Amino acid sequence: MPGCAAGVAIDGAAPVIRGYGLADLEHPVPIAADTVFETGSLAKQFTAAAMLLLVQDGKLTLDDDIRRYLPEMPDYGVPITIRHLLTHSSGLREQWSLLALTGNGPGTQVHDLSTILDLASRQKGLNFAPGAEYLYTNTNYALAAIIVERASGMSLQRFTEERLFRPLGMRHSRWREDFRTVVPGRAMAYASGSEGFIANMPFTNVYGNGGLLTTIADLLRWNAFLDRPSDLPGGEALVAALQTPGKLRNGTPLEYGLGLEITRAHGLRLIAHSGSTAGYKAWLGRYPEKHVSVALLCNNGDVDSVALGEGIAEQALRAAGYVERRPVVSASLPTTSPIGPAGLDPARYQGLFRDPVTGELAATTVVDGELALQRGSTQRLSPMGKERFRRADGGVAQFVRENGKPVELVLGNDRRGQRFVAVAPAIAGPAALDAYVGTYYSAELDRRISVVRNGNRLVMRQPFAVEWPLTPRFADGFTTRLRGTSSFVFARAPDGKIDGFSAWVNGARNIWFVRQP
Numbered sequence: 001m002p003g004c005a006a007g008v009a010i011d012g013a014a015p016v017i018r019g020y021g022l023a024d025l026e027h028p029v030p031i032a033a034d035t036v037f038e039t040g041s042l043a044k045q046f047t048a049a050a051m052l053l054l055v056q057d058g059k060l061t062l063d064d065d066i067r068r069y070l071p072e073m074p075d076y077g078v079p080i081t082i083r084h085l086l087t088h089s090s091g092l093r094e095q096w097s098l099l100a101l102t103g104n105g106p107g108t109q110v111h112d113l114s115t116i117l118d119l120a121s122r123q124k125g126l127n128f129a130p131g132a133e134y135l136y137t138n139t140n141y142a143l144a145a146i147i148v149e150r151a152s153g154m155s156l157q158r159f160t161e162e163r164l165f166r167p168l169g170m171r172h173s174r175w176r177e178d179f180r181t182v183v184p185g186r187a188m189a190y191a192s193g194s195e196g197f198i199a200n201m202p203f204t205n206v207y208g209n210g211g212l213l214t215t216i217a218d219l220l221r222w223n224a225f226l227d228r229p230s231d232l233p234g235g236e237a238l239v240a241a242l243q244t245p246g247k248l249r250n251g252t253p254l255e256y257g258l259g260l261e262i263t264r265a266h267g268l269r270l271i272a273h274s275g276s277t278a279g280y281k282a283w284l285g286r287y288p289e290k291h292v293s294v295a296l297l298c299n300n301g302d303v304d305s306v307a308l309g310e311g312i313a314e315q316a317l318r319a320a321g322y323v324e325r326r327p328v329v330s331a332s333l334p335t336t337s338p339i340g341p342a343g344l345d346p347a348r349y350q351g352l353f354r355d356p357v358t359g360e361l362a363a364t365t366v367v368d369g370e371l372a373l374q375r376g377s378t379q380r381l382s383p384m385g386k387e388r389f390r391r392a393d394g395g396v397a398q399f400v401r402e403n404g405k406p407v408e409l410v411l412g413n414d415r416r417g418q419r420f421v422a423v424a425p426a427i428a429g430p431a432a433l434d435a436y437v438g439t440y441y442s443a444e445l446d447r448r449i450s451v452v453r454n455g456n457r458l459v460m461r462q463p464f465a466v467e468w469p470l471t472p473r474f475a476d477g478f479t480t481r482l483r484g485t486s487s488f489v490f491a492r493a494p495d496g497k498i499d500g501f502s503a504w505v506n507g508a509r510n511i512w513f514v515r516q517p
Contacts, residue, residue, distance in 0.1 A: 011291030040275025043212035048259030087246030091126035094507025131249035145208020189279030200279030283309030353420035359504030426472035
């Protein structure tokens with residue numbers, strides 16, 4: 001079966017690299033220390049590093065408006081800066097979700113950077129105002145790669161080869177500019193099929209957001225540079241910028257720097273990033289205080305690379321002699337009552353709620369006599385009084401009720417939260433479904449989608465047998481499985497007839513489709 005290559009570097013010891021499983025099931029070839037894998041989003045830190053080198057060269061600044069280098073992009077009234085791209089706070093819609101809506105998502109046709117720029121340039125709206133939120137989207141880094149190429153006057157491959165890979169001894173690292181290129185020593189990627197593993201390769205020429213081909217040894221060399229940046233001219237400033245957490249325009253700090261996630265684990269600072277593309281999975285993590293690095297590259301799409309990588313890192317910390325000292329927590333009285341206020345009827349808080357900004361759904365139901373929140377997973381809600389409930393994860397659920405019915409739900413902590421509003425139940429019956437049948441067009445995607453009846457259900461249909469069955473979830477709202485759970489909210493004209501719908505797909509909000517005559 002396919003597997004992984006893993007490497008550990010601990011200060012004062014030689015790196016340890018091991019291979020497990022097969023790099024190629026058809027021949028078969030075992031995974032070795034020098035096997036080449038694709039990294040997925042782990043590559044973003046290298047795109048960010050290339051941008052920072054251009055800053056040092058005086059070719060650009062992180063606060064430049066991206067339209068200086070990408071004049072094709074619309075003017076949204078508020079500038080989108082390069083920093084917004086690199087910290088995922090631009091508001092740009094997710095490229096893969098937009099392409100999935102067209103019926104031409106990853107794996108269905110070959111895309112390149114010009115495809116992404118053309119797609120992004122036709123978006124009339126943003127997910128949010130630049131700098132207002134953090135939302136991870138690949139569009140940010142695909143556009144960043146184009147900016148690097150235009151500002152430097154050379155390809156991202158040539159620029160990073162000359163300025164990063166060759167100086168740092170990363171001999172096996174290169175960008176997948178053309179998926180057809182023969183790469184000696186590359187592991188093929190796989191996914192589980194009904195009768196065993198099937199090939200699952202990334203057939204795309206988009207890079208910058210992903211698309212880096214590399215080895216465990218090269219990634220450990222990169223992490224060693226991040227630990228000792230003096231190995232590269234200007235390295236100290238470059239590494240400091242990569243590892244500085246970003247901020248929203250209201251000053252809220254992010255757990256993301258420039259292409260790197262900055263969190264804490266085991267009482268230590270953790271600098272890491274994961275990656276996933278087709279059947280490749282990756283994780284690269286570093287505990288700078290203990291000079292411990294872990295690199296993981298897999299060709300098995302079923303692997304949870306984050307959990308596996310963090311598990312290896314925990315063992316590496318122990319091997320380095322680190323013992324986490326957890327604070328002693330004194331026993332305290334529970335803040336919530338498992339029974340709740342006398343006479344509390346959990347059924348009074350049942351309902352379906354929708355975040356009007358993100359399109360996300362949340363439901364509250366009674367399970368075994370207690371109120372439960374369904375939002376991906378299900379967790380119990382414990383009454384706190386004053387329409388507030390404590391969630392199992394420690395957060396708070398605050399209800400607003402009118403005329404005895406819940407009309408609003410806020411999920412968060414005592415200071416801030418995510419607001420959901422109650423939605424009416426879906427109207428059942430064939431006559432109700434007929435109101436939605438028709439053809440709809442999006443100018444932002446230049447795509448028509450037909451909504452048709454298929455027995456007692458609705459189906460969204462595109463050319464070449466692309467179909468998505470729709471599940472009624474609330475009044476004028478349907479969901480389908482498309483890059484996770486996507487929702488389509490139909491709108492009505494003053495006369496009550498359907499005149500269009502908005503699509504909400506993972507990382508792409510509120511794409512409008514108008515009904516055709």
